[in-house]
Amino acid sequence: MPVPDKKPGVKRFGVLTGGGDAPGLNAVIRAVVKAAATCNCEVLGLEDSFDGLIEPDRSRLLTPKDCIGILRIGGTILGTTNRGNPFAYPVDTSGGKRDYSSRVVEMYQQLKLDGLVVIGGDGTLGIAHQFFKMGIPIVGVPKTIDNDIVETTNTFGFDTAVSFATDAIDRLHTTAEAHHRVMVVEVMGRYAGWIALYAGVGGGADVILIPEIPFSMEKVAERLLERERRGARFSIVVTAEGAKPIGGKVSLIREAQGEFVERLGGVAALVAADIEKRTGKETRSVVLGHLQRGGAPTSFDRVLATRFGARALELLLAGEFGTMVAFHPPDIVAVPLEKVVGRTRNVPMDFDVVRTARAMGISLGD
Numbered sequence: 001m002p003v004p005d006k007k008p009g010v011k012r013f014g015v016l017t018g019g020g021d022a023p024g025l026n027a028v029i030r031a032v033v034k035a036a037a038t039c040n041c042e043v044l045g046l047e048d049s050f051d052g053l054i055e056p057d058r059s060r061l062l063t064p065k066d067c068i069g070i071l072r073i074g075g076t077i078l079g080t081t082n083r084g085n086p087f088a089y090p091v092d093t094s095g096g097k098r099d100y101s102s103r104v105v106e107m108y109q110q111l112k113l114d115g116l117v118v119i120g121g122d123g124t125l126g127i128a129h130q131f132f133k134m135g136i137p138i139v140g141v142p143k144t145i146d147n148d149i150v151e152t153t154n155t156f157g158f159d160t161a162v163s164f165a166t167d168a169i170d171r172l173h174t175t176a177e178a179h180h181r182v183m184v185v186e187v188m189g190r191y192a193g194w195i196a197l198y199a200g201v202g203g204g205a206d207v208i209l210i211p212e213i214p215f216s217m218e219k220v221a222e223r224l225l226e227r228e229r230r231g232a233r234f235s236i237v238v239t240a241e242g243a244k245p246i247g248g249k250v251s252l253i254r255e256a257q258g259e260f261v262e263r264l265g266g267v268a269a270l271v272a273a274d275i276e277k278r279t280g281k282e283t284r285s286v287v288l289g290h291l292q293r294g295g296a297p298t299s300f301d302r303v304l305a306t307r308f309g310a311r312a313l314e315l316l317l318a319g320e321f322g323t324m325v326a327f328h329p330p331d332i333v334a335v336p337l338e339k340v341v342g343r344t345r346n347v348p349m350d351f352d353v354v355r356t357a358r359a360m361g362i363s364l365g366d
Contacts, residue, residue, distance in 0.1 A: 005112075012042040013316055014059070014108070015117040017076040018049035018124030022145050022157025023297035024305035025076040028119050030067040031309025037064050039317060044111060048079040049120070050100070050127065053107040071306075072296045082123070082261075087130060101134065108136055115316040117309070119143050121155075123261075125324060126341040132322045139315045140324035140337055141308045145292055148192035150345045151335040152326035156305040161188065161292040162198045168288055169203030169236060176234040182224060182275055182283040186268030188292050189240040191250075193347045195292070196240035200362065201353060206235045207363045209271070211242035211250070212347045215365025220271070221278035223363035228281070237275070239267050243365075265289075307332045 015032050017025050029045070036043045045062045046052025052059050070077060087101045108116070115137035118128040121144035132138040142149040145161035165187050176183040185205075189195040193210025200208035207223055209215045224235045241264040244250045251266040268285035276283040297305065304327060311325045311332045323334040347354065357364065 007042070010040060010042055011114045011317070012044060012112060013115045013117060013313070014044045014046050014053075014111070014113045015062070015078070016046040016049055016052055016119065017078050017080045017143070018118065018120035018127070019080060019082045019143065020121065020145075021075050021080055021293050022143050022155075023074045023160040023293070023295060024156035024301040025080075025119060025143060026067075026070040026073050027156070027297060027302050027305035028117075028141055028143075028309040028312075029062070029077060030070050031306040032117050032313050033062045033067050034064050035310045035313040039313070041313070041317075044113065045078050046116075049081045049124065050104055050131075051081060052078070053104040053111075054100075056107070056110065059111065071302055074293075074295050074297065087127070101131070104131060105134055105136065115139065115321065117141060117312045117316065121146070122149055122341070122344065125149070125337060129322070129337040129341045132337060137316065137319075137321040138337070139312045139321065139334075140340070141312050142324060142326065142340075145195065146189045146192050147194040148190065148345045149340065150343045151324070151340050153329055154304060154327045156297065156301040156308065157293075158194065159300040159304075160295070160298045161195055162202065163298050164292050164295065165195060165199035165238075165288055166202040168286070168291075169199060169205060169238065172236060172286065173204070173234075176236060179282065180233040182235045182237060182272070182279070182281045184237040184239060184268045184272040184275065184283065184285040186239050186241055186265070186285065186287045186289075188289070189242060190264060191242045191344060191346070193240045193243070196238050196243070197347055197353055197357065200238035201357050201360070203236065203238070205238040205362060206232075207237040207365065208357060209237070209239040209243040209267075209365050210347060211240055211244065212349065213364050213366050214244055214246040214248070216246055217271070217274045217278065217365075220363060220365050221275060224275065224279055224281065228279070235281075237271065239271055241265050241267060243267055 145157040147158035272285035
């Protein structure tokens with residue numbers, strides 16, 4: 001249905017979610033809507049990322065009533081998409097094939113919006129920055145379970161993913177010990193090792209493989225055989241999906257094609273086969289995959305997402321456009337989007353948790 005005309009004197013902001021889903025998206029939407037209601041503002045929910053600015057029937061007014069009960073629910077009530085850069089691909093609309101970017105600007109104006117809250121990861125925020133340069137007032141909210149967005153200590157969704165992965169590792173400990181096996185657990189993270197590192201340390205892994213440290217299978221096998229000699233008849237190996245051997249390449253399920261980015265995956269099976277060959281130990285692999293994205297957000301992610309959403313609306317009302325809310329403990333601050341786009345936050349080699357892992361005798365494969 002068409003969105004009602006904007007009320008005179010009332011500011012109207014759009015909100016959208018882009019990229020892969022992450023627990024806490026609904027908490028941000030809820031915070032934006034509820035904060036707007038206290039300021040006599042309207043919030044228009046845009047469906048399926050920037051696709052909601054293609055056709056007028058892909059948006060709807062959101063009120064606090066629409067947000068009842070969504071704080072604890074994963075996914076996003078607005079839908080999302082992680083397709084390629086919209087600036088590079090034309091789209092079919094009711095008015096024919098149009099350039100995505102010009103259509104977005106046109107629909108933004110037709111909907112009489114005063115600004116956008118764009119919730120997404122590095123790809124979505126990069127797109128948002130381009131639209132900001134085209135004149136759309138935008139505030140970004142960093143979202144990814146991978147925790148790889150620069151200028152913020154945490155992104156919401158990361159804590160939930162780590163908590164799930166840690167619980168899965170706990171469960172694998174019991175079956176590994178019962179069968180005297182090596183279990184290799186593959187977690188998400190793209191080209192950053194935050195999930196693997198935190199879940200591996202939290203779950204008591206014996207080996208953790210992350211993209212930032214190319215690994216040697218000889219060193220991995222050596223660590224596992226050392227445990228065997230000490231009487232430990234089982235072991236847990238955690239590997240990030242983007243981990244790769246020294247001199248090797250990341251394992252891909254599918255290479256990049258057109259608007260689709262490459263899909264990482266399969267490293268756990270390769271590592272497991274190599275471990276079994278080198279050690280003679282029965283070895284199994286488990287891929288946690290999208291289970292890490294689903295389910296209810298942890299309390300930490302709910303609070304962080306709520307703080308992000310409320311601060312994003314504050315920035316829009318203050319006219320601080322072209323910014324992204326960020327967590328600089330203990331504060332939520334604004335940073336320029338231009339400092340964020342095109343960069344990735346990887347695990348530093350001198351990071352405290354890396355040093356802690358080594359101190360615990362965990363092998364990082366190097």
